[in-house]
Amino acid sequence: MLSKQPIGVFDSGVGGISTLRVLTQMLPNEDFIFFGDSLHAPYGSKTAGQVVDLSQKVVDTLLAQNVKAIVIACNTATSSAKPWLVDHYPNVPIIGIEPALKEAVDDGHQDILVLGTALTLSLPKFQTQLDQYQENHHITVLPCPGLADLIEQGDKRLTDIKALLIDLFKDIQNRSFSAVVLGCTHYPFIQPLIETYLAQKNNIKFYTGYEGIGRQLIRTLEQKNLLRENHDKRYIKFLTSKKGQDELELYKKLFKNGIQL
Template sequence: MDVVKNKRPIGVFDSGLGGISVLKECVKLMPNEDFIFFGDSQNAPYGIKTVGQVYQLSKNIVEYFVNQDVKAIVIACNTATSAAAKELRQEYPDLPIVGLEPALKPAVLHKEHSNILVMATKLTLREDKFNHLMQQYEDQANIMKLPATDLVEFVERGEIDTPELKQYLRRILKPYLGKIDSVVLGCTHFPFAAKAIQEIVGENVYVIDGAPGAARELKRLLVKGHLEQDPTSKGTVIFHNSNPDPKEIELSKRLFNL
């Protein structure tokens, strides 16, 4: 084992702070690893930008991580994964890059021939990557799309349980109440509002996100590449943000410790 090589950190990034939901799952599964989280709050939300813009923003962050000598990267953003993951893997073939996708498969397996609502940004829902995923399961479930880009803004402001958030969620979820079996949270910001979503759709509705799956994939790639850090070590987490306002780092730490 190359101790020095394996002690390098893992880079995790998102269009803002939502990816901290993925970071938490990674730290839970791999508490011995060192992580650098980069939130691009200055350019959030990615979900309303063009594919080209999201790709360039993502590439800039990956180059920043490469300069930090990371050993792996997690694109903790469904939108950035859709727009940039394939190209970035081709450009950095020696760097393990984990992406996110809506947890549609677990929702399909949860209940046969069920009604599934996928909440995500507009860009994620219209990209080929999601639509190809959706086509794989469309004969096994009734899958509905719900663009909820404004929910990103609530989380970016740290509003995860406010009356205004619940009012917004009630408005967009109203047409589906009593008609769905599962809700797939297809944006890494959305798990921070999962409690409020569950409250509105009811306890009998299965609410799921892709963060645990991404954490497992990261661990698999580390094991495969013999990149794991000493299991007895205690990992660290460092937060960076494109927005220079110190409040962004404070909010990042608060969301991480929820």
Template structure:
């Protein structure tokens, strides 16, 4: 399959979380046109069966390919863990970049030898994450404290970034890993960067004065890897004054528009609503 340099890049997530990655892509690759797909009608992925996540990843990728994308970014830790290997097998000619928890950079920054991982249940239970964690603990002396953040992505998806309920969840999930001695916190879900201010509030209230806590967001690393892949395949756009961002959602058009405005401080050129057809059973 041949791809054109002026074709758009597709980015998808279970909802608005992937906007944290889209922001880094926009800053790193300002001349690229982007199509964002928010699967909000099926969110959150983190509490769904792996088979459901895989099917949604296939459906969305096929949809984006119909819009002639030249590269795909799976801007969702849960979908990356569940489906990226299968997507690469299915589309061997397509550049596919996923996201995974930044355990290695966290281990490098940690002084205590203990790092914490905030993620969804699906990510933490996935073989991909467990292999990554086990390799780290077997090859270094670093200990990994992991925390499934049930309900947190849903709060962020609703736009409740500063509510008392969201703060209570952040406090519930961050405090135990701080008490365990972690001095680096890995954000293992692309929704979580949007509540970094709340995480910092919990750190300020819980950590000892002067104790430095690193927060690891891997969105920038994804954008840089995407750029490298585009350069390698001669698909990088060097000059495009009409680069735009369009978006599709299986949820609320107004909610996604608000997310672009509030979270990214930028509008999408157009936001379209796609009916949630062929919804798989979620049992």
């Protein structure tokens, strides 16, 4: 009966919905419960300790919904909180997303741009990966303070998002990259916009890590005999730490249509 329980997915806010969209396509027989901690978004501007505390509360909320596994659809929470969560919830499969720098390197790219929150990019998990590859590759790391916060508010902040991207990219606007790693799950919602502000607009490959985390989730569920094989009436449920129905309506809108650019 455990295989019939839903999968929990969480993020600091709306960003993880972009991950959820891919997971629901890769696992069409699974039910999902998404929790957006929008009341405390974004995690990228908080300390690692704060992110651990917030992530624990979210995991407890999802476990109260009887989920069979948890996906951390937040690069910052994965880097800051996943080791602690895995240690404190040993009976729960916990999978976390990470910046897909390795994937870009493995595909043979030499000129790589990595975008992410300041916290994600500063933590040992990413720094270790960066140290491993930067000697033989041209890797530009660009923290994007404030970007996730604007995306969190949806279409209504599109003008501000564009202005911030212009400011963030001003020092690299003449640089050419063959690959861009989107190291925050909020960023794929504006991927076409990001491409617009890059000097090289053709033949750029974007990496999100979504397929990787999807494959890892499938392998984990198979190993634990938790994969659901047949399900005609699957559901996707949205929860939020923010009061009011407006946030849930935004989640549903983003899941269905994304941000209209």
